[in-house]
Amino acid sequence: DTGVSQNPRHKITKRGQNVTFRCDPISEHNRLYWYRQTLGQGPEFLTYFQNEAQLEKSRLLSDRFSAERPKGSFSTLEIQRTEQGDSAMYLCASSARGTGGTYGYTFGSGTRLTVV
Amino acid sequence: RKEVEQDPGPFNVPEGATVAFNCTYSNSASQSFFWYRQDCRKEPKLLMSVYSSGNEDGRFTAQLNRASQYISLLIRDSKLSDSATYLCVVNFNAGGTSYGKLTFGQGTILTVHP
Numbered sequence: 001d002t003g004v005s006q007n008p009r010h011k012i013t014k015r016g017q018n019v020t021f022r023c024d025p026i027s028e029h030n031r032l033y034w035y036r037q038t039l040g041q042g043p044e045f046l047t048y049f050q051n052e053a054q055l056e057k058s059r060l061l062s063d064r065f066s067a068e069r070p071k072g073s074f075s076t077l078e079i080q081r082t083e084q085g086d087s088a089m090y091l092c093a094s095s096a097r098g099t100g101g102t103y104g105y106t107f108g109s110g111t112r113l114t115v116v
Numbered sequence: 117r118k119e120v121e122q123d124p125g126p127f128n129v130p131e132g133a134t135v136a137f138n139c140t141y142s143n144s145a146s147q148s149f150f151w152y153r154q155d156c157r158k159e160p161k162l163l164m165s166v167y168s169s170g171n172e173d174g175r176f177t178a179q180l181n182r183a184s185q186y187i188s189l190l191i192r193d194s195k196l197s198d199s200a201t202y203l204c205v206v207n208f209n210a211g212g213t214s215y216g217k218l219t220f221g222q223g224t225i226l227t228v229h230p
Contacts, residue, residue: 033216033218041223042120042205042221042223043220045217045218048217056217091159093218095216105216107159108159109158109159
């Protein structure tokens with residue numbers, strides 16, 4: 001596998017439930033990012049990991065959101081007590097250290113979350 | 117004011133037309149600039165990087181004006197397959213380091229019709 005893999009592709013959940021998404025980056029990439037994209041908007045940055053360290057979190061990442069990258073490989077994004085406003089496409093990307101940190105920047109296919 | 121602003125369009129053009137998209141960014145510490153293409157319900161994919169000297173890739177030409185904080189994309193001889201959303205993307209230099217956090221514009225929708 002040479003790309004960024006995200007699971008599940010689609011998730012429908014009832015309001016108030018917890019959901020967890022997984023991202024498997026390109027194996028040699030040490031940098032991993034999560035973004036959220038709502039309809040008609042560009043992706044918005046949520047958080048960034050370098051190896052296992054979470055180095056930046058957006059103010060968009062409320063207390064209900066948590067992300068981990070325990071061994072510096074795959075990452076999980078959990079949303080607790082989901083709200084309808086959480087409905088969006090959650091995109092994961094990875095890159096290797098390089099010019100501007102964007103060397104080989106690759107997005108996964110995303111997880112589309114619908115909260116009903 | 118948004119950090120990266122684009123005209124959302126939509127732009128509807130006939131095949132063969134030339135179309136131009138514009139983008140402005142607010143942070144003068146911006147370091148790297150890109151145009152991404154996003155097809156409906158798909159992930160964004162890099163179309164091309166943008167350099168101050170301007171760069172061209174086939175029918176696509178990108179320009180950067182750092183003084184005006186302005187980025188453009190020109191598509192010549194439009195094809196039906198060019199129909200997509202085009203995202204203006206900036207990598208800001210935060211505190212002297214840049215680790216790859218991308219800031220996206222809203223996207224400009226292009227539809228090329230026969």
